[in-house]
Each structure stands twice: as structure tokens, then as C-alpha cells.
Amino acid sequence: MKSLIKKLVETVGPSGYESRIREVVRAEVEKYADEISVDAMGNLIVKKGEKKEGGLKVMLSAHIDEIGVMVTHVDKNGFARFTTIGGVRPHTCYGSRVRFLNGTVGVIGGEMLENANHVHAIEAMYIDVGATSVEDCPVKIGDVAAFDRPFEDLGNRLVSKAMDDRVCAAVLIETLKNVKNSPHELYFVFSTQEEVGLRGATSAAYSIDPDLGIASDVTMTGDTPRGIKMDVALGKGPAIKVKDGGMLADPKVVDAMVQCAQKHEIPYQLEVLLGGTTDAKAMQISRAGMPAGCVSVPTRYVHTPSEMVDINDLNNAVKLLTAFISETIKLE
């Protein structure tokens, strides 16, 4: 699991530019898939099994894109101005390093602040790739980069720039490997462009047209010093989403997941997230609508270059999802 996560998180793949990470995932899932396709949005769709008696058509989604930056202008001295892809917050940028799709590494610097206690606005920062002019600058307008930080294994706790949502891609990959004799027709979607508005899952949900939608994504925690008030902590199990900023999970899905966790003695938490949302929102309101829910991985420091998760939560998320989709799902 750890080596899979390391491989996934260290691959560059900001929203809209997921081809490389998609190939990494494809190599992992090929052996276990009945059918594999890539759609117009670049979603990798892995089909497994046929619908048997009492079974459903189930879409599971974990997004493979990550937040990043795009160059807007290279000035005459070779400094690259940039805009953000997805929810990049200014205070995480200054001093960070980024890696472009072409391999170029850059450092984010900023203009002098009038008040050193203030945070640089995105517009007041630039990427320094070591160039001295437009001509010798290895990047140009429109080039894309992700934050660059090595994967760190702290024992139970793992740290990386792209736990959101590569850990859940890993969870889906492991779930796909584990699941046997499911009554369901399963679609594992490794979705694109989640960070810019659930765009990949929107089109995937339309074309798959499932009976049930389940996302797997990271969620915040309330277990850090003077952190947000939230009853989710690292290491206490995967979080079964009740609501977030964009979706009220179907209560029947929540109940079914809770019962499944209890039956199999898998630790779990209930998640009420005030901001943010997941691919489950896009699924829930696709076409005529569908029951939807989400299994979340508690994550500290979301959308910073050092997102932290607990390996036990990941293993238990795999157990929960595997158990959940291996049995008939009662949604009455």
C-alpha cells in the first residue's frame, strides 16, 4: 500500500492534465478489470463484473487530478507569473517548489510586502525557474505544474503533496483487487478535473448511468491544536460522509455503510464537513438523480504541500468499501 501511494502521489497530474497519472493507475488495474476505457474528459473507467440478482450498477469514483498552477506570463527577466488550478491558497505558495509537466522545477517567490505579516496575493508571486530572460526560460504561457514535495513515511502517518485524492485512488485500486463474487456491476472511475468543479465525474456519471454512486475522497479533521471544530480524527477509521458543502448523502446509503462497518467490525467515523464537496455531488444530481454517498479518508493540512493521512484509515477504507460492494446493498 505504501509503495503504491508513493508512486501515485509523486506523479504530476494537475486538473486537465491527468494523462501521466492515468497511465500509472491503468498499469495497476489492468489485470483486474473486465473492461477499461478512457472518455472524452480523460476519466479512466474500469468495469468489473455483471449485475446479478439483487445487485446494482455501482459507480465508485476517486479523482486522480491534483491542484496546481499554470503560467500566465514570463517576464523579460525570466520570472513566470501564474494562476491557480483548483483550490490553491496563497499562504501555501511562497517558498514552495513546483514541478512542471516537462520536468522543470521552480521556486515560488514574491514581491516585497509592505507589511511582512501579510500574505502574498497570488498576483504578487512568481515562479523562479532559474532563467534570466524569456528566451532561456524553459516554461511558457499555459505550462502546467504541480507542487513538488517528496513522499514521507512517518510510520503510521504518511505525508505528501497529493494525498488528495491519490490515497483514495489507491483505496479504489486495492478494493478492485480484493473484490470477488460481487452481485454488482462495478465501475471504478478514476476521475479528472475534480478540483476545478467535479467535471470529470459529471460526464462519467452521465455515461455510466449507475443505480448508486459512491465517491472516495479526503476530508478534513478536527484533531489538531486549535483546529477547526470537526468530529473527525486521523487514525480512527474511514469517515462515512453524512454531509458536506455540496451534498447531503443519502441517509439510506449512510445507514447501509454504518451497518456494514459494524457487521465487519471495521472502525469508522461519521463525517459532517462544512465546506468542500466530492464527486458524489456530481453523481447524486446526474440525469434523474441517484442515491449517493462517500467514504472519506481523514486528512490533515488539505491543499497544502504536506497533506497527512494515517495508513490504518486507508486499510480500513479498503476493508469497508470491499465489504460494502461485495454484498447486496439494502437501500430501503
Next chain:
Amino acid sequence: MKNNEILSQIPEIGEAQIQLLEKLSNAVSVSGDEGEVRSIVMEEIKAFADDVRIDALGNVLVTKKAKVDDPLRVMIAAHMDEVGFMLVDDEGEGLFKFEIVGGIDNRQLVGKPVLVGKEKLPGVIGAKPIHLTTADERKNPIPLDSLRIDVGPGNSKKCKVGDRATFGTRFETWGPSLVGKALDDRLGVATLIELVKHTPDNIELLAAFTVQEENGLRGARIAAYSMNPEVAFVLDSTPANDLPVWDEEENGRYNVKLNHGPAIYRLDAGTLSDPRLINHLVKVGDEFKIPYQFRQPGKGGTDAGAIHKQRGGIPSVSISVPGRYAHTAVLIARKADWENTMKLIFASLAKFNRDILSVDR
């Protein structure tokens, strides 16, 4: 088709096209009430289209069949609506409170002549003159609810709450420049009309003249759903902020520049353009030596934001004619940029084939 054949078939921007643009720019067609531009479009395209339909929201959906078997079905969208105003309260004597439709900066309103309603009755957005304002008042923009459209008592009974209004600017050409109030996106509409008249043989053209782009890409959304194309191009106008900056530092926030050719989109608030289509446009631009530029990635958006998410996803990209002072009373564009936009879209369509989409995004 050989490249020199393609070049010879590219529609020209001559006197007739400029006159059509003038007619389109002068029409009043605020979001939700696009009838006047729709009539012009219908009149222009009816002799050339294989099928024309006006849908529930008022989009004009045109099919132009290809001259080959199993052609690629390509949607091209340009929006007919423009930003403007709606009268919301009749205060008598020809004075009307109004709301803004689409995105207009309050500070652009004061003192501007406007045209109100289907009869295009003249009015003005008046305000207290400098003689009577205090220094403090002049520091702040006048809020919308303190402004009125004044049509005068003579026409007061001909205007009513719910009528739309636009800036009163009449189209002109100034040397190499095209000047008008609604060139966003009548330039795209005029380009698309030419494409319906002169379509490359290899594609089935699905031309969507859309409504309600300026208030949320609403027309394009349903147009893309019903047309269900394999690929989509959007023709729009994007702001040029290319004036010199005050301290003679480099202008790094120009968005696009006049006279630098059509602007290709990579990222805006609604869309991450399909890289396969960006690469195709770039390749064609280079091959045919058509100048082009990249719009600076950032905010804003086009109909592509709605189109690319329809159904199972539709590969999409936008191309804009640059224009200074967008969403004000006057937009200035360059004829050369329009011509090069026409060349780029025509040649890119003529060179398009399914192989481009056969590799994964």
C-alpha cells in the same frame, strides 16, 4: 484537401461582412431577449443551412451536412446575447430604475446614452453634474440604485418595466479598427454565419447561435445537449488589457493583445480546454502562418464551460477575437484579428479528423 485549396476557400472579410457586423452590433439583443439578432441570423443562413431549428430557450441550431460519408460532427457556438440593462421600476416622467444584465462595472454607466426596448428609444443614464457634487461624492462610484435611465416624458409611455436596454453606441470603423457596443460576441456570430455559408466539406457543421451566455452559459448548455457533437469550438470575444502601464514596467496582465491574432484558451474559470484541440489549433496556425496568441489563463469564461460537461463529455476549446474595453459602451477590435480568427477556425476545421481524438486526452 490541400493547403492551398484550403487557403483559397477561407471566407474573406470584405465590405459585405463589415456591413453585416454593423447590423449585428447595432441590434439590441440583451440576454433573454435575443430576437433581433436571431432574425438577422435566420435571414442570413436560411439559404445555406440543411436544417434550422429554434429551441425552447431561443438558440438557433443549424445543421450543415458534409460532402463526405461518416463526417465528424462539429459544434461551433457563438452567443447572440449581449450585456445590458432591464427596466425594473417606472418612476414617471420617463425616469426608470434599472438592473444590470450580465457583467457591467457600475462605474461605466454614468452619462452614457442608451437605447430602450424594441423600438430603441433613446435615453441616457444621467447623474448629478460636477457643478453640484462635493469632493467626497466624487471619490466613490455612484451605486446602481441612485442611477436612472431617463427617456424623457415624450417616450415614457412607450417604455415599460421589463424592457431591455443597451448602450447606444453605433458601429463605426476607425482605420484598422472595428468599434461598436456589442462586438462581444457579434464578431463570433458574424464569423459563424460565414462558416455556415462557407463550410469545409469534411465536417458536419452544427452551428449554435446561443442565447443567455452573459448570464450563465444557459443557452449553450441545452444546445450542446441536443446537438450532442463529437467536438466543439466556441467563438467569442475576450478583453485586451494591452495598454502601457503607468510606471513603464512590463505589462504582465494584458490578458490578450490587439493585432496579435486570435486568442486560444487553455484555462478559464469554466474550462480546461482539451489539449488535443489546443495542439491542433497551434499546429494549423504554424502550418498556415496564421498569427495566434494564448489568452492568459485566468478568470472569465465562454460557452465552452457549459458545452464540455454535457452528456458524456465533449472535447472543447475556445477562440476569441481580442477587444479593448469589453462590457463597456465601446469595444474596439482589429479587423486583422477578425480575419485571422476566420482563417484559423476555417483551416483548423478543414484539417480536422477523428485521429486527433483517437488518442486519449
